[in-house]
Amino acid sequence: MAQLKRTAKAVWHGTGKDGDGTLTTQSATLDNVPYSFLARFGDGKGTNPEELIAAAHAGCFSMQLAFMLAGNNTPAAEINTGAVLIMESDGPGWKIATVELSLQASVPGISAEKFAEIANNAKANCPVSKVLNAEVKLTAKLL
Template structure:
């Protein structure tokens, strides 16, 4: 399986502007630039997209773990909070905090925590990130 995305950029790093497009068409010439990445400007940025990918990947991985254990989630809601920090002359993704709220009928708190921890460790996005990944999982 392969997935593709592309980026274009025009201009300098700070004053330039870019656009992102994904194979699925979900992003099509979606703008990004210095202000959307390092300030509060309009558009997206790579780190926001990584956070969204991580939240989605983890949540789906947990749904599969729950299914394998004989449970179906009524609702899984994950927020991924990504932190960047300066690392020498550049920047790095230092940490991601996954905050999950879930409603899963019939699962015990202990089993839920175990399955959520397994999903965090095994989802492909967690495995590719070189960052500290923590999880707060709340069963409603």
């Protein structure tokens, strides 16, 4: 069985609320990028884990959809996916409750019904959708 490994590193200093940290990825796209409580739960400078999960989910879904549309012999001219990750308090902490994917795509030669079928299949089979222990929602719009 084929296997891929991707790595990232988080360094944190201090307490949860008053501390801060940096994130670095294998590709160095993120290289000591700051993150903090304020970036996560407010409007502080830097990134946060949930923002990165939302970006990863939008990217993963878009790529999965592109593969599936090409496999249907209806390649997309453009796929534009937004992701809104919603966290909710679950008593002592927080949980990722929902990810709302919002899709707009230009796909010549495909019916609205077939587009919806393939988009929902991509949502279910995108690796990030599979790893999340959250409801994943999709709103798709064919342009």
